[in-house]
Amino acid sequence: MSLATGDEKESKPSTSSLPCHCFELSEILIATKNFDESLVIGKGGFGKVYKADMVIGSSVVTAAIKRLDSMSQQGATEFWTEAEMLSKFRQCNIVSLIGYCNHESEMILVYEYISNGTLDDHLHKLNTSLSWIQRLNICIGAGRGLHYLHTGTGMHSGIIHRDVKSSNILLDENWGAKISDFGLSKVCPTNQPSTHVNTHIKGTYGYIDPNYFQTGMLTRKSDVYAFGVVLLEVLCRTRVLDGRLYGEDRNLATWAQDSIKEGKSKHIIDFHIRGEISLKCLKEFVKIVEMCLHNLPKHRITMAEAVVSLERVLLLQEKFNKELQSAGITLFDRMVNLLPFSFNKENSVQDDSKLSSDSKDNTKSPEMKGDPAHFQSPSPSVTVFEFADLEKATRNFSPDLLLGEGGFGEVFLGWVEQNTLAPSKQGAGIAIAVKRLNKKSLDGHREWLTEVNLLGQLAHPNIIRLLGFCMDDDERLLVYEYMPNKSLDRFLFSDTAEGLSWGTRLLIMIGVVRGVTYLHSANLIFRGLKCFNILLDEDFNAKLGDFGLVKCGSVSGESHVSTRVMGTCGYAAPEYISTGHLTIKNDIYGLGVVLLESATGRKVIDFSRPDEDRSLVEWATKIQSKRRNVKKIMDPCLGYNYPLQGASKYVALAFRCLADKPKDRPSSEEVLQSLEHIYANYK
Known part of the structure; x- marks a missing residue:
């Protein structure tokens, strides 16, 4: 949700001051086929955006054409601000303005086309599989773009973007980040770090610097605050505003900061990347977030400092990955930190919290904080079995104890002691079902990981109980409670x-x-x-x-x-x-x-x-x-x-x-x- 209070009237710049191409309306109409709806690739507060091929001299350029909606609350001020500013920017992390069209009531901006859409799309709408390394590179690219705006535009004055958010970060075909949408941007002196601009409040809820909101004083540190929120979005993969998750009186920044203060930073990580992040990298990344979100602007880091710090985190993560590869550590070792029991890995993100127990009502769904990685479930501890013990419990996987067979492999009946889960004689102790991965199964290891991760955290009377697992060389086994009536x-x-x-x-x-x-x-x-x-x-x-x-x-x-x-x-x-x-x-x-x-x-x-x-x-x-x-x-x-x-x-x-x-x-x-x-x- 965008926020704007008050009116800001700014004079229209001279079109001669804009070095970019000035298109005739007829050229726009031809390229967009009279604004054919089938060419629409997006819509925002300004209006619709069309993908079209524009002819410029002897060249044909694929462009994103943003047309001002006559009903839009954004208007001429934002149009001319963006046209004037973008025409002067030349940096790989800033979206390029190809040209504009101003014809009677039509106000149109023509940008380079960025093929992968917005960061917001991939985090919250498309559920794109973005690795931790990819996310760090996106953050670094966006940070470099903001640093350029603040200090490196080649102008006597820097630029405060004023609307930094994931939907204004575009991603090219190589997942490179580009800052876009400069309609709310303001000019500020570059030689005075603490200089502020008195202005009416504008921006987007959840990203707005609280200090700016309270005082109306806009500084470059307001962009730094919003960038810190984007960093959290990338880490947590949760939306900035979600009343069901944070409560109606909180947003992502306040919720995450509370979790960090309580020592629960590991709990807020996106489930899909939780096994990829080294503990050291997580700590450094969280420090950057905290320094971006500091209540007092003067104590926040600059964008230059944020970029350097993020680059250091990237180097640490790449070094960590190389060490894993050189040590021959498998994907399991990265994901094992998702398990709800202690496992001796010193340099990966582990959940050091104890699972809560609720003996009164074990039918309650796990408490979610944006993703299943944040369960606080009442599930029992999961045991790490030795392969030799499971061999003994199943009489060396005897064919006469075979319960069933599927794509994963075979399931055998076994017996273990009730209290210790040590192997016992047939018919003594408690019965278990041992599922043994078929080594020829193409998807077996990945599915085995999924089961170990999820079932170790789920607890419900109508969900099978995972007692433990075994990983021994190329052997992968799962141990469940035994269901005497088998399957429906x-x-x-x-x-x-x-x-x-x-x-x-x-x-x-x-x-x-x-x-x-x-x-x-x-x-x-x-x-x-x-x-x-x-x-x-x-x-x-x-x-x-x-x-x-x-x-x-x-x-x-x-x-x-x-x-x-x-x-x-x-x-x-x-x-x-x-x-x-x-x-x-x-x-x-x-x-x-x-x-x-x-x-x-x-x-x-x-x-x-x-x-x-x-x-x-x-x-x-x-x-x-x-x-x-x-x-x-x-x-x-x-x-x-x-x-x-x-x-x-x-x-x-x-x-x-x-x-x-x-x-x-x-x-x-x-x-x-x-x-x-x-x-x-x-x-």
């Missing part, structure tokens, strides 16, 4: 298995949806919903298993994670398959498939059936479209031992989950409420 598919699809009653099926699905709701409340997308991953304990309570495909996402149905499509045929939502865009509504689609499977007793894809009936969803959709009795869909094994009205509502709920448009699918909370209502009426 065993009871739905096996000819020899005893069928499940209607009431039991309802309770199983209620447990499944409770687990999914817990994950979604933590901004986690399960991506593995299928009957094979629904495990059942001795009382047929359902627990979600197999977290190798889990992705961090957003609870918003509009945002997505761009990712390689992974999942199981038949369960993956159609929009995910076609676009690779992953949202929590993909899980809801998978939930709809499982609801249908549990109601019909049919597999999602059954190659033993005729071609036209192989797909469960298509088969059931045809029956529903002909308005046939729900009995045509229900599992014959139930023998009509179910309430017709309840079954009808159950099937209708499944089809709501299977809606073509993600926005038309219910949330997991809605599904849970509907199932609980159906079960309450059944009892």
Whole structure:
């Protein structure tokens, strides 16, 4: 949200003073095809931005054309400020102005086209995978651009940008940063560091220097403050304003500063880069942030100092990475610091906080601070097992103890002592399930890491409990609590298995949806919903298993994670398959498939059936479209031992989950409420 108080009237500069190209309106109209909406690449307070090819002499240049909206609160002042200033700037970290057009009511600026959009886009909208090294380089580039404005423009006066934010940092094809949008910029003397400009307050909430807001005195240190906020955005990957996360009376800067003061700086790091940052680099980076955000402007560092400090952090990180490579340390060693137990790594970011325990209510979702890396979950400690002990516990992975097999590898039954988890004799102590990675699995190691990281922090009655893991040379194993009734598919699809009653099926699905709701409340997308991953304990309570495909996402149905499509045929939502865009509504689609499977007793894809009936969803959709009795869909094994009205509502709920448009699918909370209502009426 932008902020502007008061009016600032500035005289229009002479067009002869602008060295950039002056375009005729007709040239703009030809290039943009009369401002064709299909060419719009962005929109802001000034107006729309179009991508078009401009002819300049004998050259054709791809440009970004910003057209002033006649209804915009920004206007002539910002237009001429930007045109005059940008025409004089020549620096690789400042966006270049190609030209302008001023024709009657039309005010248009023509910039060089920057192909990768804004930093804001990649942090908060596109969920782009940006490494820590990439982020540091972006920060350094942006810092150099601001330093140039403050002191190196070649003018007698420097420039205060006054609207530094991630959406005004553009990224080129090589992820180089360029400062843009100079409509609010002000000129200030370069030879007087403490000089301020008395001006009406303008800027963007969350980035505005509190001292400037309170006093109206604008200095270069106001830009430094905003740059410090951008540094936090890059580190935390959370938006500057988020009432749900920080509370209505705080923003990213105040929330992060409080966390740093409490010694919880490791908790605010973006989950995706948490395993990449060395402890020393984190400490140095946090110091830079603190010096940028100091309450008193005179105690803040200059942009030159910020850039030098960031360059030092980059060198430290590169040195750290080289040391890891030379020592032969794997990706696991970088990510192991995400685990909730102590591991002897001296120079990587580790979570030294103790996981909280809440014995009263272990169904609560983890407390999130912008990402699942910040769980304060009530999960138990995770044990590091020796390979020899797991061999002994499973009788050297005896074939007669094989519980199942999947893409990851084989799962074996084993026994350990209840208190020590040391290997015990068969039938003594407690049973465990040991999943052993197939060494030929292409995705196994990555999925193993995901499970170790996430399941070590999750604690919920409907989530499988991870007891520990083992990493020994090329061996990767996971140790879970044993689920004696194995998985749901065993009871739905096996000819020899005893069928499940209607009431039991309802309770199983209620447990499944409770687990999914817990994950979604933590901004986690399960991506593995299928009957094979629904495990059942001795009382047929359902627990979600197999977290190798889990992705961090957003609870918003509009945002997505761009990712390689992974999942199981038949369960993956159609929009995910076609676009690779992953949202929590993909899980809801998978939930709809499982609801249908549990109601019909049919597999999602059954190659033993005729071609036209192989797909469960298509088969059931045809029956529903002909308005046939729900009995045509229900599992014959139930023998009509179910309430017709309840079954009808159950099937209708499944089809709501299977809606073509993600926005038309219910949330997991809605599904849970509907199932609980159906079960309450059944009892």
